[in-house]
Amino acid sequence: MNFDPIILTLILATPLAGAILLALIPERQDPSTSTEQTGSKRHAIGALIVTLLTLLLTLHLPAQFNYHAARHTFQFQENLPWISSPAIHYHLGVDGLSMWLIVLAGLLAPIGVLASWNVIRSRTRLFYTLFLLQQVAMLGIFVALDLFLYYGFWELSLVPMTLLIATFGRTENRRRAAIKFFLYAFIPSAILLVAILWLYNLTGTFDLPTLQALAGAHHIAASPAALLLCSIAFLVAFAVKVPIFPLHGWLQDAVSEAPTAAVMVLAGKLGLYSILRFSFGIFPDQSRHVAPLLIALGAIGIVYGSLIALIKSDLKKLASFATLAHVSFVVLGIFTFTVLGLDGGIFQILNESLIGAAFFILLGLLYERYGTYDMRDYGGLGARHPWMATMFVVTSLAAVGLPMLNGFVGEFLILSGTMQSIVAHHILWTTMGATGVIFGAGYMLWMIQRIFYGSPGVRTEEVQGWDLCPREHLELWPMAALFLIMGVASPLWMRAIDLYGAATAGASAPSSAASSELTLPHIPPAMISPNAAVASNRNSDPLTIAHQEVR
């Protein structure tokens, strides 16, 4: 049976049906007190089945994806009219950019359920229902090709996350953190809605491929200033969710409060995907116009995040600033508008999400055992928990970009993209970005040293923890294996991503390339025209040679 025409609807419907089902299953009541019994597993098992099913469905996409599409098109499209006036369609589709992100979201969900297995003991029905709703919203963001539908999922994703933080947060600060998270994301989104309406009023369509075609042909009839403002409204709404420096104010609180399964999907991919899809798609020229600023902010974000991470002794806060540094790396890459930068950036989104997820799970394991996130209370755990220490080290090495592991591929591509970019002609930003790698190694390795080596800390002396149990092995091993596979066989992923990267870098307005030729005479012409750059890189860059071998 051919699932292709309905596969995306199935991917959305499975977690939604799961959420409704879980909401209807009552929690097991304790007969003596008639309150809810703690430690009941029925909702966790249900959520695990639903998320595994979703993962299976998402794997259909890479299996059936057409990697040899002549030009950038959306595949597995579904397009049904939903509301006639205004013309809103239920339009779904996948391309090289979103495909692996969907699989990633599918993979992180069962891991998130496993990570919450023992941590969430009460109110499991609420937790897993919200978790699955969050999953629906996230997958919806990745597959929606109608601006309106997309906006629906975008806003919807805020509600379950806010409730998850507010209800299952760690400290008394949880409600404040939840409201802060919501406000930070919602207010720019409200302005985004005005921009979407304005755009609709101008073009009469919410359809992304149509808008892209209109924008590519410069057929959107508005003054350049108005279009620039509109593009900024889009960009700011997305930048908050990434977050891009200086809009990261919500991140630290939300990360410290949110339960592990929620933190894993909190930052990074949703915002970055939206920038790539909508900002770059509808406003190619305007995005290039603001690119120098964004590259600067990306570089600042890397250094700023890394420096703060160096001095934080609270592990969750350290992780939140490390996240900021990592997503800033992606921002640096994608705003170069080179094939290398875009491909590397998208690949790094996958890496960052996986590494971040593994890292937060490991922190959660420590907290489960010792009840604190304060690094100073730890020490000398290496001998006691050899498996956990191994996993920590593997994750950290992937994060700092050790060759053979996935982080290296992404960082290398991003930095080489920056070097040859026609936008980022200031070598300073590349240098700043590269220092982030050093700082990153600094805080990660220092953290490992303080937790796993040296003399036992206050807390680790009092409490006798235990090493990884089988369930925890099950959470971590797939990710550790992926670090390695993605590090040595990146072309498996790259051949889909490159379809998007090449198209987006190629969509550059010829005028901008010509003008930069005037200002930058020292760059070889082959590097200036992005299309030519693709060709030249294919021959010179060892990584892309590797891609071709796989093809």
Next chain:
Amino acid sequence: MSSNLLTLLPELILTVAAVLVMLLEPVLAAGVSRKPLGWLAILGSVGSGAAALYQLHVVNAIGAITGFYGTIQVDAFSVFFHLLIASIVATTLLSSLDYFQPSQMSHAGEYFALVLFGAAGMMFMTSSVELLMVFIGLEISSISTYILAGFRKGRATASEAGIKYFLLGSFATAFFLYGIALCFGATGSTAIAAISAGLVVTKTPLFGWLAVGMVLIGLGFKVSAAPFHVWTPDVYQGAPAPVVGLMSTAPKAAAFAVLLRFLFDAAPMYRSHWAPLIAIMAVASMTIGNLGALVQSDAKRLLAYSSIAHAGYLLVAFTATEHLAVSAACFYTAAYAAMNVGAFVVLTQLSGFDEKLRTIDDLTGLALRRPVLSAFFAFFLVSLIGIPFTGGFFGKFYVFSAAVHSGYTWLAIVGLANSGLACFYYLRLLTSLYARPVSDTVGDTPASHRLTFPAALALTATAAATLFLGILPGRVLNLTQRATPATAAQINLQR
């Protein structure tokens, strides 16, 4: 059936049901539950809804029908509001069946009758195309709601609510009457079609401008738009919860209907005069409502300020061209009615006649004890915030896209920034529902307390309506897009 009778059929059914309730009330012995009277009232409101549907059937077949010398007109516009008001009233009655325990309230039958009489007045407002008839409808509905506001007798807040509402309300009605008089002075008529024709040729346009201003003030009070909103928080706090659900939606819907008819049909040539006034009122209502709600700790006061803000969002629609404005405003009224009535049904069920749970802190941890009610409440709050796939979102969407379409982009930005501000206080309420630990007041309520059937029906109906408007707005939108009052006014002119 005579066409005169047909034009007033829904109002007649309501009135007959109300009179029956009044007659039966003294027959029942004191201390006996008044539930049968409530069911009778519900039957009446459902019957009037069915009558409105029949009217729609006729309107679809032969077009708008007029009666009583052209003063009453039934068209898609009035049928839409008839149906809306009938549904609001039926839901409110369902949720208040268990609200009045015989031990606490001896004359609950009056309550049901008053609700029905008020609803008849509101329906009358929406189908009148003659300002004096509108005024009569306004008075019928106002007087009923004045009494209902002070219905929890013997409590200081209830008396305050009743008196405040009565005094300020009569004042506002007087303004409305002045507006009618000035219209008559300028054009020699009080019929909307004749006013619109007369205002074009009038020798005293100043009267016309003043009339529009006066009507705006009078109706601005009824819809609690700033700067005529000051009564709202006190009245909502003192009035019984089900009544607040009713009076924050149904009379407002009727007043908005009159405002739409008056501005777009009677005074379209003054658009350049009243559109800026409306924009100012909209900005003021949204901002004052939202800022005011930020500092509230009482849930009903909070929702009162939120209703001021929502009146502001609705006024944004008026800046658009007629067709867009009417359909956006109608849709918003319906969406707001569904979610706000729903929220008050929850409050009614939670706090009961004594209103034990009042403040946001009182509601802390509710989800642990009453998960179903909390989930409903959370859903209505999410819709009030305006999250997609709820009616509240599409309401805002249509209103602001109408404004953007008509060149009022700045108003849309102000409005949506305001809705960002608004989510702060809705979230305060929402997160407290799901917070720990359970507050003492929630802890005192028995966990075993189950929803009664009528309340569950009311909740399901409002939640389903909110969800339906959020997922398939097309059906309702088709009706609202047909509901342009202008077509009707032209028919009148041609006579």
